Structure formats: C-alpha cells, structure tokens
Amino acid sequence: MTTGTNWAGNLTYGASELHEPRSIDELIEIVRAAPRLRALGSRHSFNTIADTDGAQVSVAALPAVVEVDQDARAVTVSAGLRYGELVERLDQQGWALPNLASLPHISVAGAVATGTHGSGDRNGSLASAVAAMQMVRVDGELVDVRRGDDDFDAMVVSLGRVGVLTSVTLDVVPTFEVRQDVFEHLPWSALEENLDTITASAYSVSMFTDWSASGPHQVWLKSQAGGAAPTELFGATPAEHGVHPLPGVSAEFTTQQLGRSGPWWDRLPHFRLGYTPSDGEELQTEYLVPRTHALEAIAAVRALAPLVQPLLLVSEIRTIAADTLWLSPSHSTDCVALHFTWRLDVPAVTAFLPTLDDALAPFAARPHWGKLFETTPERLLAAYPRLPDFADLVARVDPDGRFANDLTDAWLRP
Numbered sequence: 512m513t514t515g516t517n518w519a520g521n522l523t524y525g526a527s528e529l530h531e532p533r534s535i536d537e538l539i540e541i542v543r544a545a546p547r548l549r550a551l552g553s554r555h556s557f558n559t560i561a562d563t564d565g566a567q568v569s570v571a572a573l574p575a576v577v578e579v580d581q582d583a584r585a586v587t588v589s590a591g592l593r594y595g596e597l598v599e600r601l602d603q604q605g606w607a608l609p610n611l612a613s614l615p616h617i618s619v620a621g622a623v624a625t626g627t628h629g630s631g632d633r634n635g636s637l638a639s640a641v642a643a644m645q646m647v648r649v650d651g652e653l654v655d656v657r658r659g660d661d662d663f664d665a666m667v668v669s670l671g672r673v674g675v676l677t678s679v680t681l682d683v684v685p686t687f688e689v690r691q692d693v694f695e696h697l698p699w700s701a702l703e704e705n706l707d708t709i710t711a712s713a714y715s716v717s718m719f720t721d722w723s724a725s726g727p728h729q730v731w732l733k734s735q736a737g738g739a740a741p742t743e744l745f746g747a748t749p750a751e752h753g754v755h756p757l758p759g760v761s762a763e764f765t766t767q768q769l770g771r772s773g774p775w776w777d778r779l780p781h782f783r784l785g786y787t788p789s790d791g792e793e794l795q796t797e798y799l800v801p802r803t804h805a806l807e808a809i810a811a812v813r814a815l816a817p818l819v820q821p822l823l824l825v826s827e828i829r830t831i832a833a834d835t836l837w838l839s840p841s842h843s844t845d846c847v848a849l850h851f852t853w854r855l856d857v858p859a860v861t862a863f864l865p866t867l868d869d870a871l872a873p874f875a876a877r878p879h880w881g882k883l884f885e886t887t888p889e890r891l892l893a894a895y896p897r898l899p900d901f902a903d904l905v906a907r908v909d910p911d912g913r914f915a916n917d918l919t920d921a922w923l924r925p
C-alpha cells in the first residue's frame with residue numbers, strides 16, 4: 512500500500528495510510544492513535560519531507576474557513592486550503608496577501624512549513640506573513656500560538672515537525688492591482704552592474720535564465736498599478752506578446768502580462784490555477800544567498816553552465832526580504848534566490864547536486880527545504896545556525912519523534 516506520489520512524480524510515498532479528517536476532533540483522534548505521522552500538504556515538495564514510514568494526514572478536508580479580522584488586518588484560513596482557493600474570497604472583502612509564490616496550487620500549511628517565498632526586495636517569505644497558527648500537538652492537544660509568544664519564531668517554518676496545523680492567520684493589506692511587464696534579453700553585464708536597481712524596479716521581480724552567455728532571457732516586473740513601466744531595462748526590451756518562462760510553452764498557462772493591470776492574486780504568481788504550473792515533468796532545487804554574495808554566487812553558477820545546462824529547463828533569480836523565523840531560508844538577512852527547474856532525470860540531477868552545493872557553499876547558501884539538495888551537516892549548520900535550537904524545541908514537544916521522518920532526522924540529528 513502507498514499513499515501515491517508527490518506532484519512531480521519523482522517520489523512514491525512510503526506511508527502506509529492517508530488520513531483525511533473532516534473535523535478537528537477526528538484529527539485529534541488520529542494524532543493520538545498514530546505511532547508515526549506526517550502532515551501532507553498539496554504534495555508539491557520534491558524531496559521526502561512530507562513522507563513517513565507511518566501514516567500521513569491531510570487537513571484539506573477540514574471545513575474551509577476564510578475569516579477576515581478587519582481591525583487586526585489579518586485573515587484566518589484553514590491550513591489545508593491552497594492559496595488559489597482563498598485569494599479571491601479575500602479580495603472580495605477588500606484585502607490582499609502581501610505576496611504569493613510562483614504558483615497558487617500549494618497549500619498554506621505546506622508552503623509555510625518549508626519557508627516558501629515569492630519575490631520582491633521588500634517582500635518576506637510567505638511564512639513571514641503568519642501572525643498566528645492553530646495546531647494539534649503530538650499529545651493531541653489543540654493549541655494556538657501567535658506572534659510574540661515564546662518559540663513562535665521557531666515554530667512557523669517547522670518542516671512539519673512541531674504539530675499538525677489546522678488553521679493559519681495571515682497578515683493582510685488593502686487589496687491592490689498589479690501590472691505585469693516582461694522584458695527580454697538582459698545582458699549579464701547589465702545585471703552585474705545594476706542588480707540592485709533592477710530588483711528594486713518593481714514590487715516583485717523575477718529573472719529567468721538558462722545560464723547561457725547572453726544573459727537572462729526574461730525579466731518579469733510585477734508593479735503595483737499606477738506607475739508606468741519603463742520602456743527599456745538596461746538593454747532588455749519589452750516582450751511584444753505573452754511569454755512562458757520555458758521556451759516553446761504556451762503563455763496561456765501564465766498570468767496576464769503586457770502591462771495590463773489586474774488583481775494582485777492574478778499577477779503575483781507566474782502560473783494560473785487550473786493549469787499545470789512550470790513544466791510538470793521536472794525536479795527543482797533552490798538556494799538563497801545573502802544579497803551581499805549575490806553576484807559572486809551568480810558568477811559561480813555561470814562557471815558551471817556547461818554542467819548545468821544539459822540538466823536544466825530554466826533557472827529563476829529573485830529576491831526575498833529578511834525575516835525572523837529560525838529555519839526560514841531568508842532568516843535575518845535579505846536574500847537573492849537562485850532556483851533551478853531541472854529535467855525529470857533523477858540520477859543525473861542527483862549526481863550533480865553535490866557539485867552545485869560545493870559551488871554555493873562559500874556564500875552561506877541556504878537550501879530550500881522542499882526542494883532537492885545534497886549538502887553536509889556542517890554546511891547545513893553554517894547556513895541555518897538555529898538548527899540545534901530548533902532540534903531542542905522539537906525534542907521537547909515531540910520527545911518520541913512521532914512526527915519525525917528520515918529526512919528531518921538527518922537534518923536535525925546528523
């Protein structure tokens with residue numbers, strides 16, 4: 512028996528059973544009874560982070576809640592909702608989330624647990640918008656934690672180790688419109704000389720590249736409506752029709768471009784709900800490096816281009832603001848993220864990952880917890896100095912390791 516595969520299909524879960532409770536009481540019973548349990552989100556992680564040799568539990572069937580508290584400027588949502596399922600309901604009430612990832616298909620709890628992020632110099636990770644959480648702890652107790660509580664900063668990017676989230680309260684801002692403009696063919700020299708200006712040129716900026724000598728083939732600018740987009744971007748020119756980051760793939764799968772304003776939820780992600788995001792046949796890896804090392808890290812990957820390119824579908828370069836969450840890849844420092852969408856060739860990509868890690872290690876690069884990477888315990892500790900503190904917390908709240916799996920054990924108890 513198996514509970515199926517992850518979204519990319521590169522993993523068949525080893526879990527023997529998938530529980531899908533319809534009430535919190537039912538969830539509590541499941542947590543109390545299961546010797547080993549992992550929460551499962553929308554299955555979009557590429558590694559075994561959501562897997563277990565016990566049972567999985569999904570909270571997607573709990574009653575859907577989207578409840579705005581206008582005074583607190585916050586929305587409480589059921590943890591298993593996908594962002595795409597809540598954004599329009601929020602917008603209809605006049606509110607927005609500060610940012611979204613490249614796709615709206617992922618669950619709130621799953622995204623928050625791995626420190627998932629979008630882009631924008633002043634935009635923190637999606638986890639940084641978490642103001643409070645309700646969860647079932649390993650002892651079956653239903654608890655609420657909120658920003659400012661002891662251990663809150665430890666518990667948000669949790670890798671699924673602290674409790675099974677039932678609801679998440681997120682900061683909201685007044686709804687806003689976004690226009691999306693794509694520029695093509697940015698020379699590397701322009702990026703090297705003007706990186707900070709380019710990433711500051713819109714609310715959210717993403718650059719796509721295959722690391723070829725000519726430079727990023729696309730720069731996506733997501734600007735808060737009102738401002739005019741530049742007609743030229745350091746040598747890059749406006750795209751004349753909608754594009755997909757992957758050459759040859761229809762722009763129908765992507766959010767509206769060509770400078771047409773629209774709701775935040777329909778422009779901040781690159782990909783549209785209801786369509787396959789990205790390629791679909793792929794693996795992913797991502798490292799976040801402190802902004803001070805951005806150009807060196809980009810140069811290091813460019814030097815690997817002959818090895819990267821045969822494995823690659825596309826790379827994305829974006830920025831994330833610092834937050835205070837212990838295991839967040841953007842903990843305490845503004846970051847530039849270097850993302851790799853690989854071909855679905857598990858042996859070849861797996862063989863290359865240590866080389867990529869070697870190249871980025873000098874820059875205190877932090878791997879994305881939900882994507883594929885091969886590093887050493889020493890490097891992981893250098894990148895995430897609060898790991899031992901988090902391991903201590905986990906030992907306190909889950910002394911028997913019932914919410915652990917092999918991967919989290921390797922990270923927390925190397």
Ligand SMILES: Cc1cc2nc3c(=O)[nH]c(=O)nc-3n(C[C@H](O)[C@H](O)[C@H](O)COP(=O)(O)OP(=O)(O)OC[C@H]3O[C@@H](n4cnc5c(N)ncnc54)[C@H](O)[C@@H]3O)c2cc1C
Nearest residue numbers: 550552553554555556613618621624627628670671676881
């Ligand atoms: C096409 C594609 C595009 C992507 N784009 C981005 C991007 O733009 N930015 C980015 O940062 N990442 C991106 N990712 C990675 C993705 O955001 C993360 O892997 C995210 O964690 C997936 O969330 P999920 O709901 O699928 O969770 P899963 O992969 O199912 O689980 C991830 C973790 O969340 C935990 N979890 C799930 N539900 C709960 C719960 N109720 N309580 C406690 N823990 C829980 C699991 O135990 C596990 O540890 C992308 C992935 C794909 C496939």
